[in-house]
Amino acid sequence: MKxxxxxxxxxxKVFAQGQxxxxxxxxxxxxxxxxxxxxxxxxxxxxxxTLLYALSRMxxxxxxxxxxxxxxxxxxxxxxxxxxxxxxxGFVFQQTHLVSSLTLFExxxxxGFLSKKGSSGEIxxxxxxxxxxxxxxxxxxRLPAQVSGGEAQRAAIARAMIGNPGLLFADEPTxxxxxxxxxxxxxxxxxxxxxxxxxxxxxxxxxAAVRGNRILYLEDGKILDELELPAYKGAEDRHRESRVSQxxxxxxx
Ligand SMILES: Nc1ncnc2c1ncn2[C@@H]1O[C@H](COP(=O)(O)OP(=O)(O)OP(=O)(O)O)[C@@H](O)[C@H]1O
Numbered sequence: 001m002k003x004x005x006x007x008x009x010x011x012x013k014v015f016a017q018g019q020x021x022x023x024x025x026x027x028x029x030x031x032x033x034x035x036x037x038x039x040x041x042x043x044x045x046x047x048x049x050t051l052l053y054a055l056s057r058m059x060x061x062x063x064x065x066x067x068x069x070x071x072x073x074x075x076x077x078x079x080x081x082x083x084x085x086x087x088x089x090g091f092v093f094q095q096t097h098l099v100s101s102l103t104l105f106e107x108x109x110x111x112g113f114l115s116k117k118g119s120s121g122e123i124x125x126x127x128x129x130x131x132x133x134x135x136x137x138x139x140x141x142r143l144p145a146q147v148s149g150g151e152a153q154r155a156a157i158a159r160a161m162i163g164n165p166g167l168l169f170a171d172e173p174t175x176x177x178x179x180x181x182x183x184x185x186x187x188x189x190x191x192x193x194x195x196x197x198x199x200x201x202x203x204x205x206x207x208a209a210v211r212g213n214r215i216l217y218l219e220d221g222k223i224l225d226e227l228e229l230p231a232y233k234g235a236e237d238r239h240r241e242s243r244v245s246q247x248x249x250x251x252x253x
Contacts, residue, residue, distance in 0.1 A: 004031035004067075005198055006167060011054050011064035012221075013047070024050045026221035027064070032167070032200055037193040037232070039209045040202045042218035043253060048202040049171055051218060055200065056089055056169045057081050069166070086115050090160030090168040094175035096152045098144040104155040105131060105140040108162055115163030123162070130158035134188055150181025157188055161197075168192070170201040174208050186211050190232055206248070210240050217251050225251060 013025040024047040032038050032055070040048045053059035055066055057073045066073040068088065073081060098107045105127055112123035131140045134154040139147045147155070153173060160168055170189065174182035182205070190211050193199050203209055215227045227247050229240065 002033050005034040005069065006032040006055055006200070007065075007067045008051075008055050009065045009067075011051070011066070012062045013050050013054055013059075014062045024221055025054060025061070025064075028218075028221070028223055030055070030216065030223060032198070033214075034198050035193075035196055036214055037190070037199045037201070037212040039212035039215040040200070040218055041204065041209050041215055041248070041253070044204065046218045047221050048204075048218055052169055052171050052200065052202050056091070057085065058091075086163060087117070088166045090163065090165035092153070092156055092160045092168065092170040092173045094172040096144065096156040098152055098156060098159070100144055103141050103143060104136060104147065104151075104158075107144070107155060108159045111159045112162040117163050127158070127162060130161055131155065134158045135184070148181065149177050150184055153177060153181070153185050154188060157185070157192075161192070166198065168197055168199045170199060172202055172204070174203070174205060182207070194231070206241065206245060210244050215244065215247075217248070217253070219251070 008028055008030040011025050011028040012023065015022045015024060028051060040051060042048050054061045057066060061074065064074070071084070073084070076084065102110065108127040108131060109124055112127055113120070118126065128137070131137050134157055136151050136154045139151050144152050173189070174185050177185060186208055189199060189201070201208070201212065209215055211232050213229050213231055215229070216223050217225045227244065
């Protein structure tokens with residue numbers, strides 16, 4: 001039996017606004033496995049991002065436990081959690097949140113210094129290698145405002161990878177990109193996964209979802225169903241997209 005890298009048990013999240021309570025996650029049980037490219041799908045407002053934030057402890061849960069490599073994150077104090085997050089997790093969001101006054105290289109290197117993994121020289125070398133791997137080495141001395149949205153997102157992925165994370169969390173990483181830039185970013189994520197990187201990604205885009213080998217479907221705060229797929233082999237596999245599309249239509253997505 002596969003052992004979970006990250007495990008959520010009976011996760012509930014209630015947002016209270018005055019007297020009104022909105023239960024967004026309802027006792028969700030979920031396991032995320034090492035080396036998988038796991039996707040969270042569901043309709044708008046289903047709680048996808050809330051589940052990602054709960055599992056990464058970017059946000060607290062109302063009830064339930066989150067365990068990563070046998071450490072219970074839901075018991076950790078914020079300082080301990082911040083350390084674990086810096087050492088073990090990488091994050092990519094729809095907006096890159098790159099520091100506007102720093103070059104792409106500096107954005108990646110600074111994140112590397114914060115992860116405290118290696119000497120200054122090693123981190124700078126790794127930053128350059130990652131920017132090259134992401135295909136943005138020619139833009140590394142430019143500010144975020146001087147590059148395209150796709151280049152900025154690729155630099156943001158380099159930044160997320162600089163600490164060699166055990167798990168990369170991505171929340172709609174292609175949500176703000178045009179089709180060709182989205183494909184470039186998805187190709188990079190697929191490549192990272194093929195070299196062993198575990199990824200958990202939220203998306204509402206079918207083209208992004210087909211990159212995963214396991215898709216979880218969230219509805220009304222619960223995981224309604226999941227689909228296992230073989231590893232992604234390339235865009236020519238048309239059958240894959242129709243299979244996922246068929247599954248989603250059965251779920252009335
Ligand atoms: N900080 C918050 N305070 C109050 N309600 C919130 C908060 N964050 C999210 N919600 C509510 O929780 C529900 C789920 O939000 P969430 O962003 O997780 O959904 P989602 O499935 O990621 O949606 P989308 O695909 O539209 O981004 C929504 O009804 C949202 O309005």
